[in-house]
Amino acid sequence: MSTAPARPRPTTDRRQRILDAAGPVFGEHGYERASVDAIARAAQVSKPTIYSHFGSKEQLFQVWVGAVARQVSDDAVRAVHGLDVSPKKWRAALVTAATDLVEAWHTDCAASLARTINAEVGRDPQIYAVVREAAHDPVIEALAGRLAMLGNAGLLRVPDPVLAAKQLIALSRAELDDISEFGTKPTSAPVVRRVVKAGVETFLRAYEA
Amino acid sequence: MSTAPARPRPTTDRRQRILDAAGPVFGEHGYERASVDAIARAAQVSKPTIYSHFGSKEQLFQVWVGAVARQVSDDAVRAVHGLDVSPKKWRAALVTAATDLVEAWHTDCAASLARTINAEVGRDPQIYAVVREAAHDPVIEALAGRLAMLGNAGLLRVPDPVLAAKQLIALSRAELDDISEFGTKPTSAPVVRRVVKAGVETFLRAYEA
Amino acid sequence: MSTAPARPRPTTDRRQRILDAAGPVFGEHGYERASVDAIARAAQVSKPTIYSHFGSKEQLFQVWVGAVARQVSDDAVRAVHGLDVSPKKWRAALVTAATDLVEAWHTDCAASLARTINAEVGRDPQIYAVVREAAHDPVIEALAGRLAMLGNAGLLRVPDPVLAAKQLIALSRAELDDISEFGTKPTSAPVVRRVVKAGVETFLRAYEA
Amino acid sequence: MSTAPARPRPTTDRRQRILDAAGPVFGEHGYERASVDAIARAAQVSKPTIYSHFGSKEQLFQVWVGAVARQVSDDAVRAVHGLDVSPKKWRAALVTAATDLVEAWHTDCAASLARTINAEVGRDPQIYAVVREAAHDPVIEALAGRLAMLGNAGLLRVPDPVLAAKQLIALSRAELDDISEFGTKPTSAPVVRRVVKAGVETFLRAYEA
DNA sequence: TATGAATGAGAATTCATTCAT
DNA sequence: AATGAATGAATTCTCATTCAT
Numbered sequence: 001m002s003t004a005p006a007r008p009r010p011t012t013d014r015r016q017r018i019l020d021a022a023g024p025v026f027g028e029h030g031y032e033r034a035s036v037d038a039i040a041r042a043a044q045v046s047k048p049t050i051y052s053h054f055g056s057k058e059q060l061f062q063v064w065v066g067a068v069a070r071q072v073s074d075d076a077v078r079a080v081h082g083l084d085v086s087p088k089k090w091r092a093a094l095v096t097a098a099t100d101l102v103e104a105w106h107t108d109c110a111a112s113l114a115r116t117i118n119a120e121v122g123r124d125p126q127i128y129a130v131v132r133e134a135a136h137d138p139v140i141e142a143l144a145g146r147l148a149m150l151g152n153a154g155l156l157r158v159p160d161p162v163l164a165a166k167q168l169i170a171l172s173r174a175e176l177d178d179i180s181e182f183g184t185k186p187t188s189a190p191v192v193r194r195v196v197k198a199g200v201e202t203f204l205r206a207y208e209a
Numbered sequence: 210m211s212t213a214p215a216r217p218r219p220t221t222d223r224r225q226r227i228l229d230a231a232g233p234v235f236g237e238h239g240y241e242r243a244s245v246d247a248i249a250r251a252a253q254v255s256k257p258t259i260y261s262h263f264g265s266k267e268q269l270f271q272v273w274v275g276a277v278a279r280q281v282s283d284d285a286v287r288a289v290h291g292l293d294v295s296p297k298k299w300r301a302a303l304v305t306a307a308t309d310l311v312e313a314w315h316t317d318c319a320a321s322l323a324r325t326i327n328a329e330v331g332r333d334p335q336i337y338a339v340v341r342e343a344a345h346d347p348v349i350e351a352l353a354g355r356l357a358m359l360g361n362a363g364l365l366r367v368p369d370p371v372l373a374a375k376q377l378i379a380l381s382r383a384e385l386d387d388i389s390e391f392g393t394k395p396t397s398a399p400v401v402r403r404v405v406k407a408g409v410e411t412f413l414r415a416y417e418a
Numbered sequence: 419m420s421t422a423p424a425r426p427r428p429t430t431d432r433r434q435r436i437l438d439a440a441g442p443v444f445g446e447h448g449y450e451r452a453s454v455d456a457i458a459r460a461a462q463v464s465k466p467t468i469y470s471h472f473g474s475k476e477q478l479f480q481v482w483v484g485a486v487a488r489q490v491s492d493d494a495v496r497a498v499h500g501l502d503v504s505p506k507k508w509r510a511a512l513v514t515a516a517t518d519l520v521e522a523w524h525t526d527c528a529a530s531l532a533r534t535i536n537a538e539v540g541r542d543p544q545i546y547a548v549v550r551e552a553a554h555d556p557v558i559e560a561l562a563g564r565l566a567m568l569g570n571a572g573l574l575r576v577p578d579p580v581l582a583a584k585q586l587i588a589l590s591r592a593e594l595d596d597i598s599e600f601g602t603k604p605t606s607a608p609v610v611r612r613v614v615k616a617g618v619e620t621f622l623r624a625y626e627a
Numbered sequence: 628m629s630t631a632p633a634r635p636r637p638t639t640d641r642r643q644r645i646l647d648a649a650g651p652v653f654g655e656h657g658y659e660r661a662s663v664d665a666i667a668r669a670a671q672v673s674k675p676t677i678y679s680h681f682g683s684k685e686q687l688f689q690v691w692v693g694a695v696a697r698q699v700s701d702d703a704v705r706a707v708h709g710l711d712v713s714p715k716k717w718r719a720a721l722v723t724a725a726t727d728l729v730e731a732w733h734t735d736c737a738a739s740l741a742r743t744i745n746a747e748v749g750r751d752p753q754i755y756a757v758v759r760e761a762a763h764d765p766v767i768e769a770l771a772g773r774l775a776m777l778g779n780a781g782l783l784r785v786p787d788p789v790l791a792a793k794q795l796i797a798l799s800r801a802e803l804d805d806i807s808e809f810g811t812k813p814t815s816a817p818v819v820r821r822v823v824k825a826g827v828e829t830f831l832r833a834y835e836a
Numbered sequence: 837t838a839t840g841a842a843t844g845a846g847a848a849t850t851c852a853t854t855c856a857t
Numbered sequence: 858a859a860t861g862a863a864t865g866a867a868t869t870c871t872c873a874t875t876c877a878t
Contacts (some may be wrong), residue, residue, distance in 0.1 A: 031332065121391045122236070171380065174375045206414040257860075464860045465852085465853080534743035588800065599755050600745065625829075674844070674869090
């Protein structure tokens with residue numbers, strides 16, 4: 001793709017390279033143990049370059065958090081929007097949507113993010129706002145919207161769609177930390193689908209019209 | 210504050226003082242940012258004393274995790290055992306038990322622990338096992354037992370009590386991270402009770418006989 | 419030997435136990451790396467006991483150095499005194515004596531001492547005096563005396579017996595550091611005898627009447 | 628001394644400055660007591676600079692040992708190569724060469740090294756190999772070569788030149804530890820020459836043709 | 837803009853030594 | 858005389874950050 005001989009990809013957007021490299025490092029080691037040195041090495045960039053682009057380790061971290069949160073959010077919202085509310089398919093679609101939504105948090109990056117948030121929210125509460133705005137609220141909103149549709153269609157009884165959305169997610173995840181051992185063990189898609197399904201079924205028993 | 214000037218309390222049990230001091234430090238700063246220096250200062254103890262008692266920062270951390278986990282577990286199990294399964298009171302008792310159980314995780318120490326676990330489980334997976342054995346499993350067991358009693362009494366339909374227990378907890382906590390902002394903001398007891406009640410009601414709709 | 423049941427040997431002379439334990443520790447690790455803790459553990463004694471007996475690590479070290487030096491000196495002087503100066507046997511006896519003398523420095527303890535002296539003489543020049551008086555001078559004296567006898571007997575031409583003694587030792591040891599790799603590798607007695615013999619032969623060519 | 632006030636010599640080669648500063652510190656205090664802090668102070672360099680250049684205290688030490696060993700070796704080999712083997716001058720030249728060779732080990736740096744080797748060879752046997760290859764073997768080789776020449780010229784009887792070289796050195800040094808008190812006291816050149824001469828004379832009596 | 841080289845601040849850990857018992 | 862428990866001081870080493878080029 002490039003004709004430049006010596007240096008590998010001098011034209012590639014350095015900013016992005018740094019972010020891509022930061023992901024695994026932050027994810028595996030957490031904020032504190034992740035050294036700017038390691039990120040610079042992984043990005044094949046010198047440390048000052050990182051500082052000129054992001055200002056500080058903290059800011060680099062926040063940008064990364066925002067980026068991953070947005071990506072997770074996109075995946076999750078897409079999953080919700082794929083929820084078919086037609087009378088014939090909505091039950092299966094609900095399981096599928098919940099599964100996809102849960103799996104959006106099971107990317108390597110996203111799992112790292114989830115763990116890291118908990119770790120760092122004490123130090124920097126602002127991070128909570130970032131993730132909430134970028135990832136959490138939009139998903140709840142989208143899911144609440146679909147549940148409201150199902151309510152309007154007389155398929156569910158949903159007096160408080162936002163609460164219902166939160167509960168649906170909570171039920172879908174109820175067994176997940178157990179089987180994935182807090183995200184440290186990989187979990188196969190069929191297993192995830194099965195435990196999510198159990199949660200959705202409980203949800204349906206509670207909310208079905 | 211006391212009149213003894215030089216060495217304050219030489220007879221006090223040092224080990225406990227260290228553990229007590231370690232809690233807030235680990236909780237507020239996380240494992241990495243928590244410095245042994247800070248813990249020593251907080252415990253009014255010298256650093257070598259910490260090392261002679263616990264061997265390393267890591268081991269001190271694990272002992273602290275274990276201690277808090279056990280305490281949380283005790284509180285939570287006590288809450289579950291207080292659940293009155295008599296036909297007249299069980300509904301209110303379920304809300305109370307779920308609330309107490311959730312609040313057992315809202316001590317300062319426990320909240321710190323919850324956040325820290327997520328943060329450090331990647332670095333040291335063993336920590337997951339410690340918490341699971343000390344705190345998670347016994348609570349699930351106890352709660353599953355009570356739900357099974359309610360099932361036997363014909364009050365609930367509970368084919369899988371363990372699953373039901375996990376779901377009851379998940380529903381009780383469904384709104385908690387939102388309102389406590391991941392445990393960074395204190396939350397008043399009435400508020401907690403209200404959101405837990407919403408979760409329990411959904412649970413009942415799904416499981417009532 | 420003892421009837422005391424619980425504690426192993428409470429009556430045994432603690433001072434000696436400490437010295438016996440200090441030897442290997444100082445020898446293997448050198449003065450700096452040898453920790454008083456390790457010595458106390460090896461001697462099955464508490465640290466304060468060491469301090470009450472010896473005052474400080476430094477003083478313990480000097481006592482140990484003196485003890486080993488004296489022992490080496492005794493062995494070496496014994497070897498020299500065993501030197502038969504009769505006209506028929508003196509040649510073979512000279513090789514034997516030189517070998518024994520050299521081997522007196524090849525005990526575990528003595529080798530440790532030799533290495534340690536070099537290490538610590540810069541820090542504490544007094545140690546040189548200790549070893550010199552305890553071990554070096556008496557041996558040179560004794561050997562010079564025997565060589566003088568051989569001179570008086572007309573078997574050697576020894577105008578300066580002290581110089582001759584130093585040269586005999588130097589020649590006997592000429593190859594030793596090479597083959598024992600500075601005392602780190604064990605060396606079999608026959609090998610030692612052979613290289614010492616080579617040195618003694620050169621000595622004889624230079625000094626024979 | 629210069630008028631530039633703030634940062635003294637930023638262009639000076641840091642690596643060399645560190646090595647130069649490490650010499651006296653290692654030499655006077657030995658490996659263990661030599662603190663990286665002290666070396667950094669002496670080199671007017673910050674600690675991390677040392678670590679970025681050498682990786683660890685241990686590696687810095689080894690580099691220093693290697694450097695000094697090479698320098699000693701160069702001086703000593705030069706001394707040997709200056710040995711004039713012509714029938715008229717070789718006797719005096721032998722004394723001169725032996726003296727220079729011995730004095731090559733009496734630089735401040737070299738004396739430090741000699742002491743330090745003994746001290747640390749127990750901890751890290753590899754150091755023995757470093758010194759042997761860098762300093763010991765080349766000198767023995769060179770001296771053995773010259774002695775063989777003298778043998779071929781019929782001036783000496785040297786069946787085993789390597790052994791003879793070792794013995795010549797041993798004899799030259801026979802009195803040195805005594806008068807320099809293990810290298811702790813400075814010794815004037817004439818004194819060194821005198822004691823070396825005594826050794827060489829004994830060597831000649833043994834080996835002269 | 838990108839970097840190699842440098843640094844101040846602070847991390848965990850160990851040690852010789854000393855009380856109180 | 859002997860000890861368990863404590864500590865001040867020092868150790869090696871790492872990190873985020875910044876110059877000079």
